[in-house]
Amino acid sequence: MPSPSGPALEVRDLAVDLGGRTVLDGLSLTARTGALTALLGPNGAGKTTLLRCCTGLVTPDGGEVRVLGRAPGSPEVTAAVGLMPQSTGSWSGIRAVELLRYLASLYAHPLDVDALVARLGIGAYARTPYRRLSGGQQQAVNLAGALVGRPELVFLDEPTAGMDPHARRATWELLRELRAAGVSIVLTTHAMDEATALADQVWMIDRGQVAASGTVDELTAGGESLESVFLARTHGVVG
Template identity: 70%
Template sequence: MEAVDLRLALGGRTVLDGLTLAAERGRTTALLGPNGAGKTTFIRCCTGVLEPDAGTVRIGGQAVGRALAGGRVGVMPQDSGAWSGIRPLEMLRHLAGLHASPLPVDALAERLGLHELARTPYRRLSGGQKQAVNLAGALVGRPELVFLDEPTAGMDPHTRRAVWALLRELRAAGTTVLITTHAMDEAAELADRVHIIDAGRVRVSGTVEELAADGRSLEQVFLDHTTSRIRP
């Protein structure tokens, strides 16, 4: 996946300001940035939800619409109110039915602890439980590329570690993964490459080892290259 010079203004505010980055095939790429930096907007441009004012996105050399139509892309949003009344396994079976060779629903649900939620409508799940359902929905179609927007937000440590293990397995199987996260340990554990963005631009990129080569932690590198929205 390659995005080049993406620009987008929403409500009179510049959200993406020449953002350029790539997610290497079969690797995990982490996108870090403060709230409002443009991370979710970037994913929406990469998945056809928003049309950038300028710039291009190519997925495996194809335009976004064509890649999506081919079932090559999975997307995990931060929340999915569209599924409000449906139960988790019903949702997964519906999504699985849209793909030619989906993952086995029961096995995926077992990995993410969803069987115990089988009778609970999506709207009544906790934040972490919704995230687990959203993740399963993004993966059930065996995508070649998956976008995960804060995949472990609200999860307890056990579930978080289980998700990490699953994402490592996806990478080992050749899936391209792009995650946004505020958890520096998550990025350090999972990412082959990290892009730190602020105000709609990439400020610094590299492997965790490259970014921390001078002895700074990844969090300190983040703080040094981004602007706080909170006044001390």
């Protein structure tokens, strides 16, 4: 689908209640086209729920989401968006390379699976069942699954969690290459060094609301580290 002239992602006054708890409470944010946007927040702050709303997996109770200028979950958006979730237990029995070939078959013009496997270092365990992979290896396969359809916009939920330093650095390099190629990236992370190294824009989320936003330079203009700013602006979720 043609790229929009506006933001890749626009969220306005988003509200979600799950199980009697307010998860998102009037949250608004944007992600620029062709930029890498980092979402930071304590556990339970609403980051994953936000990504699920943006990909049509959760229907919000209020507010609006526009993805590439359209409603999430529409066929045009689904074809143009990639999602890397935190876990994919339903994939447990399939071999890594078979999973990627299946996902590639769902798209009209997918990336070459063998090239993607080589790029992400998956070759050594490509024929291992997904459930037997380490956490970091599963993350690499999940990332490949999110990218195989050549997305214009990709949502990554803690993409480097569990990765060893080599895999983490390779993932950083790949994300920089994707951004340089014009792909819009929205990722969640708890790693402040990751956000500092990669993000064009940072949104700090706390208790379902935006606690702070800006570039890394803007947020740290007072001489504090990004982690110090994060700890000062957020409170975490107790219980």
